[in-house]
Amino acid sequence: MRFRDIRDGKYYFGELDGAANTNTSHNVDIFGNYKLDNGWNFKYSTRLHLAKASLLYGIPLSIFEAGAQDGYTIASTGEAYTGRVGTQLGLSTPEIPVTSVMGRFSINKQLDNHNVTLGILEQYYHIDKYVSNRSLYFQTVENQPQRLIGPNTDEYGFYGYNTSAEYFNGTENKLAVYANDTWKVSDKLNIKAGLMLRHHLIDGDFTRTPRSEGFTLAEAELTDIDESYFHVAGNLNANYNITKNFGVLGNFLYTEENGRLENFSTAIDPSVVKSRSPLAGLGVFWNTDYFSLVSQATYLTKNNYLTRYNLVNPADNTESQQTSVFYNIQTLGWTTDMMISPFKGFNLHYLITLQDPVYKDFTFNAFGENYDYSDKTVLEISNVLMEIDPSYTYKDWRVWASFRYFSKQYANINNALYFAPRWENFGGVNYKYNDHISFGATVVNFLNQTGAKGTINGAELINDASQFYGSVLSGSYIRPFTVQLSASFNF
Numbered sequence: 001m002r003f004r005d006i007r008d009g010k011y012y013f014g015e016l017d018g019a020a021n022t023n024t025s026h027n028v029d030i031f032g033n034y035k036l037d038n039g040w041n042f043k044y045s046t047r048l049h050l051a052k053a054s055l056l057y058g059i060p061l062s063i064f065e066a067g068a069q070d071g072y073t074i075a076s077t078g079e080a081y082t083g084r085v086g087t088q089l090g091l092s093t094p095e096i097p098v099t100s101v102m103g104r105f106s107i108n109k110q111l112d113n114h115n116v117t118l119g120i121l122e123q124y125y126h127i128d129k130y131v132s133n134r135s136l137y138f139q140t141v142e143n144q145p146q147r148l149i150g151p152n153t154d155e156y157g158f159y160g161y162n163t164s165a166e167y168f169n170g171t172e173n174k175l176a177v178y179a180n181d182t183w184k185v186s187d188k189l190n191i192k193a194g195l196m197l198r199h200h201l202i203d204g205d206f207t208r209t210p211r212s213e214g215f216t217l218a219e220a221e222l223t224d225i226d227e228s229y230f231h232v233a234g235n236l237n238a239n240y241n242i243t244k245n246f247g248v249l250g251n252f253l254y255t256e257e258n259g260r261l262e263n264f265s266t267a268i269d270p271s272v273v274k275s276r277s278p279l280a281g282l283g284v285f286w287n288t289d290y291f292s293l294v295s296q297a298t299y300l301t302k303n304n305y306l307t308r309y310n311l312v313n314p315a316d317n318t319e320s321q322q323t324s325v326f327y328n329i330q331t332l333g334w335t336t337d338m339m340i341s342p343f344k345g346f347n348l349h350y351l352i353t354l355q356d357p358v359y360k361d362f363t364f365n366a367f368g369e370n371y372d373y374s375d376k377t378v379l380e381i382s383n384v385l386m387e388i389d390p391s392y393t394y395k396d397w398r399v400w401a402s403f404r405y406f407s408k409q410y411a412n413i414n415n416a417l418y419f420a421p422r423w424e425n426f427g428g429v430n431y432k433y434n435d436h437i438s439f440g441a442t443v444v445n446f447l448n449q450t451g452a453k454g455t456i457n458g459a460e461l462i463n464d465a466s467q468f469y470g471s472v473l474s475g476s477y478i479r480p481f482t483v484q485l486s487a488s489f490n491f
Contacts, residue, residue, distance in 0.1 A: 001058065001090035003133040004161045009216040014056045014092045025051035040107045049100040055093040060474030061310060062087045062317040063141055072138065075147040075157045084141035084472055085148060087318060089134065089310055090158075097128040115182040121198075123174040127261070132166035135159070136320070141472060152318075162215040164310070164322040166265035170204015170225055188247075192237040202227040206264035225264055227272060231256040239285065246286045249296065253279040263306060271326050275304035295336040301360075303328040309413075313367045314461050325364045329378060331357035349389040357381050362413075366461065376415045380454060382407040401427040411452075412459040417468060422451035424478055436490050444482040451478045 004011050014020030031045040063086050066072045072081045106119030135158045138148040149157040176198035183191045207220040233255045241247040255277045263270035283296025305327050313319040333355035340348040357378040364371055377383070384407035391400035404424045411417040428442035454476030459468070 001056065001092065001135065001137065002156050002158045003090065003092045003135050004214060004216070005094065005133055006131050006162055006165050006167060006216045007129065009218060012094075014094070016056060020054055020092060020094055021056040023051060023053050023055075025049060025053075036107075040109045042105075042107050044103070044105045046103040047100070049098070049102075051098045051100075053093065053096045053098055055091070057091055059089040059091070059310060060086055061089055061136075061320055062312045063472055063474055064317050071151045072148045074140070075149050081140065081148055085150075086139050086141045086145065086474060087312075087320070088137050088139055089164075089320070090137060092133045093131060094133070096130050099126045100124065113184045117178075117180040119178050119180075121174070121176040121178065121196075123172075125172045125261070127169065127171075129169045130167065130262075130265070132265070133162060134164045134166075135161050136163075159213075160320075161213055163211050163213050164266075165211050165215055167217065167220070168204060168206045168225075168261055168264045170202065170261055172261045173201045173203075175199050176231075188241040190239050192235070194235045196231075196233040198231040198233070200227075200229040200231060200258065202259070202261050202264075204261060204264070208267050208269065210267050225261070227259065229258040229272075229274070231258075245288055246284070248284050249282075249294070251279075251281045253277075266308070266322070266324060268324055270306065270324075271304060273304050275302060277302040290341050291338070293336065293338040295334075297332075297334045299332050301328065301330045305329055309460055311366050311460050314463075315367070319367070321366055323364055323366050325362065327362040327374075328360035329357060330360050331355055331378075333357075345393045347391050347393075349387065349391075351385075351387040353385040355381070355383055355385075359413075369461075371414075371461065373414050376413065377410050379411075379413050380409055382409050382421075396432040398430040399428075400430075401425070406453070409453060411454070411456045412462060414461070414463065416462050416465045417456055417459055419452045422453070422478065423447075423449060424451075425449065438488045440486040440488070442484040442486070444479050444484070446481065448481050449478070452476070453478055 002011060002013050012020075026049075028048040029046065032043070034042040034044075036042055063084055066082055066085045068080065068082050070082075072085060073079060074081050101122070101124040103122045104119060106117055108115070108117045110116075137153065137158045138150050139145040140148060147157045149155070150159075153159045176196050178194065178196040180194040181192070183193070185191055202225055204225045205222045206225060207217070207222050209215070209220040235251070235253045237249070237251040239247055239249040257275045257277075259270055259272040263272075277300070279298060279300045281296045281298040283294060285295075286293045306324060307327075308322060308324050311321050311323050313321070333353060335351070335353045337351045338349070340350070342348075359373055359376050359378060362373040362376065384405070386403075386405035388403040388405075389400070391398060402425065405421070406424070407421045409419045411419055424445065425447050426442065426444055427446050428440060430438065430440045432438045456468075456473050459473070462468070
């Protein structure tokens with residue numbers, strides 16, 4: 001793919017299997033556990049991460065039919081082309097230096113019926129001039145597609161250089177203090193509670209300069225980023241045994257977030273309104289020697305989600321636009337998780353989730369039109385999920401399988417298109433040779449099933465699904481039959 005680097009204005013080609021898509025990182029970890037004389041247990045875990053990150057990939061946007069009069073030719077041969085044409089968006093992030101320093105320091109002690117933990121979390125992150133160079137191109141729709149040159153492309157078959165390019169630069173620092181307490185109130189009642197207070201600092205720069213074709217930083221005016229936030233998070237969990245094996249449980253979780261450095265990547269000022277996410281759950285549990293079950297209903301809501309869409313104009317599928325949308329999500333769910341162990345070595349895990357996640361306050365403008373998708377089901381999320389995981393262990397051998405069910409998933413944000421329900425399956429054999437060496441074999445999709453998932457790119461604004469019936473579309477699909485072998489060596 002061909003790009004123009006917004007940092008120096010130079011054009012370059014990037015290869016999917018080359019340096020433009022290679023990451024190099026170095027990690028130094030120091031961790032330990034020190035028992036103090038006063039009975040407190042001091043634990044620490046730290047990491048220094050140094051990296052140069054490069055990323056290159058393409059996103060399919062749409063498919064259309066080209067005739068002889070449209071003037072498309074195959075780039076490698078110059079031969080005239082008629083037939084299906086795929087519009088692609090190329091993205092390239094070349095060799096971005098990244099530095100991270102992370103640390104967790106805590107002290108823990110059993111105090112009568114309380115198990116108390118006090119701690120500090122530190123996260124430092126610095127990225128040196130992140131860029132995402134962008135270009136658009138056309139290709140044939142076939143196995144091993146070929147690049148096309150069209151009437152609006154350059155001599156290499158690319159156009160729209162950096163019309164949606166991204167840039168940001170700077171540092172994030174998160175410093176938090178936290179406390180946890182596990183309180184055994186009685187033989188029947190247990191309570192766990194936690195509180196975290198965090199200071200979040202963002203310092204750097206970005207640009208509000210609109211991304212016109214051929215955009216570079218030489219024409220951009222940089223704007224400083226100086227944001228400081230204070231966050232509170234907490235959790236409360238309780239379980240009560242009504243009988244020896246049966247009881248009720250409840251939990252509450254609350255988190256806050258404003259924004260991250262990466263939110264400043266476009267020309268549009270990001271929303272840094274505080275995002276609050278409360279989750280509440282209530283359920284029952286039942287445990288025996290051969291059977292355990294947890295069944296719980298939950299309610300979750302979160303405001304100020306941000307998603308960036310590469311939208312295609314329904315009236316002209318060669319025209320695309322990047323749009324940022326802020327919205328809320330609300331969901332009510334019910335999950336039942338059980339483990340059955342009828343005889344030695346055999347386990348059967350079963351999980352089912354019923355949920356109804358919907359968008360709230362989901363409005364935006366694109367191609368001169370206003371759209372409102374509030375109360376639509378969240379994209380790519382099934383209302384029914386199931387996992388069936390049998391396994392059998394004999395001495396040093398373990399044989400396992402996993403079957404996962406996904407009900408209907410919507411393929412575009414206005415719910416006009418959807419993917420049919422599907423099963424995905426995995427299986428494998430693991431062998432432990434000794435304490436240091438083990439081997440494994442995993443088979444993905446051993447039933448050789450087919451199915452689509454994800455989204456249909458270019459269809460986000462489509463209201464009438466019938467126009468897609470019998471058509472070839474771009475999207476994502478479940479993994480094909482694959483065999484993976486592994487060996488683990490531990491010293």
